[in-house]
Amino acid sequence: MDLRMSVEDREEFLAGLHVGILGVDDPRDGGGPLLVPLWYSYRPGGPVTIATGRQSLKARLIRDAGRFSLCAQDESAPYRYVSVEGPVVGVEDPLPAAEQEALAHRYLDAETAAAYLAANQEQLVDDILIRMRPERWRTADFSAFAAEFES
Secondary structure (H helix, E strand, O other), rough: OOOOOHHHHHHHHHHOOOOOOEEOOOHHHOOOOEEEOOEEOOOOOOOEEEEEEOOHHHHHHHHHHEEEEEEEOOOOOEEEEEEEEEEEEEEEEOHHHHHHHHHHHHOOOOOHHHHHHHHHHHHHOOOOEEEEEEEEEEEEOOOOHHHHHHH
């Protein structure tokens, strides 16, 4: 059984509301990759967009590697995931206010987003926007597999 998503399904899934897991090569001390949860945005056919502190470990490692991975998943059955990897295609420094607001409103209701933005005003001035063009896609949709057991 082929569990891969169609191009349309994978792009729609990645554009949905998920906390992403960012992965980037971390050569320090011979360790594995750095993996961290974060907010992201994606529109079908476009880049994956993330925001992070300009001097954060994530930003430094992404600058050094020139690329990163992002995985989004459904944590309840039927399980699905999309993982993308690709090169950085743009950095905006500082993070534009409109992008800050859009990201906050993507993940939070209007009142909470406004409070978050107000409470983190000083920290957010140190954030940058990083865009990645997905080159490699890995996907799985276990809903068809799960349906076999429900019949």
